[in-house]
Amino acid sequence: MTVIMDGKKVAAHLSEEIKQALEVSESHGIKPKVAFVRIGDLSDSISYENAAVKRFEKLGMDTEQYHFPEDVSTKVFLTKFREINEDYSIHGILLLQPLPKHIPMKRVAEIMNSFKDIDGMKASNLGKVLTNDPDRLEPCTPAAVMNMLDFYDIDLKGKNVTVVGASAVVGKPLSLLMMNREATVTTCNLYTENLVDKCKDADVIVSAAGAINLIDAEHVKEGAIVVDVGINFTEEGKMVGDVNYEAVKDKASFITPVPGGIGAITTTVLAYHLVKATEHQKEPVLFLEK
Ligand SMILES: Nc1nc2c(c(=O)[nH]1)N[C@@H](CN(C=O)c1ccc(C(=O)N[C@@H](CCC(=O)O)C(=O)O)cc1)CN2
DSSP: OOEEOOHHHHHHHHHHHHHHHHHHHHHTTOOOEEEEEEESOOHHHHHHHHHHHHHHHHTTOEEEEEEEOTTOOHHHHHHHHHHHHHOTTOOEEEEOSSOOTTSOHHHHHHHSOGGGBTTOOSHHHHHHHHHTOSSSOOOHHHHHHHHHHHHTTOOOTTOEEEEEOOOTTTHHHHHHHHHHTTOEEEEEOTTOTTHHHHHTTOSEEEEOSOOTTOBOGGGOOTTOEEEEOOOEEOTTOOEEOSBOHHHHTTTOSEEOOSSSSTHHHHHHHHHHHHHHHHHHHTSHHHHHOO
16 A cells, blocks of 8 residues: 655644744744745746745744846845845845856855755755754755655665755755665766666655656556655646656555645745754854854
């Protein structure tokens, strides 16, 4: 019998922890506030931002949205981004990705204070994923995958994991998080030759490549755990993942649906990171460190 992993249940569990932490913050007179920063109007970014705003408001957190036109100059954008970063009333920043090609991600990341980096995009936070330093803010989507596996008591130690997708926001940090749990990880991308061969012996397959129906029954061994991180929209506007869910679901022992799987946890992890970020910023000495 396949277990359908329920992202809403995991998000509800995490929300309870957030509510308790918010009570503590509020007792110190602090209300966490997030800034969403988006350049351009990519539909993926808009959907993510809208979903996140809804989640934060539901949890009673303050939000502020900053939108820039696609052709904003680097100078204008970096000046404004610096101001947002230096605003003491803002405890966390989510920069919607991808950025337009002319905006240098490296410079934006350098400006961002590491304690406001609630999606773990800075090299300093990603480095802590590599060294397995627990005092970090990690990218939210990989963290959501780990939350899901933990909630269902899935131990990765010794497991063969194939991660499909090697982006800096999902695939690469997720591979590291799983290696930190002593899994044997193979990281693939859309150009990997013989993807079926890389997947068909895996105990766990995670797809985060952003390609509809990339993972089909032939990729999945009987009893494998299948985690679908893809968020894609069909021409009819329906949200679907990377996995051909109907073809795979009876072969898998555990599977995440889309919607209602990893995507349903990600924005709650983001809110959890905002609470953590706010905690750090109560300590002025820590906050001054970059
Ligand atoms: N800084 C970042 N920007 C972006 C990221 C990211 O991880 N960091 N990822 C994408 C995410 N994305 C589309 O590509 C996307 C994610 C989530 C949603 C959404 O509607 N989520 C819903 C629930 C969905 C579900 O149940 O699966 C929610 O959270 O309520 C839309 C798009 C974009 N940019």
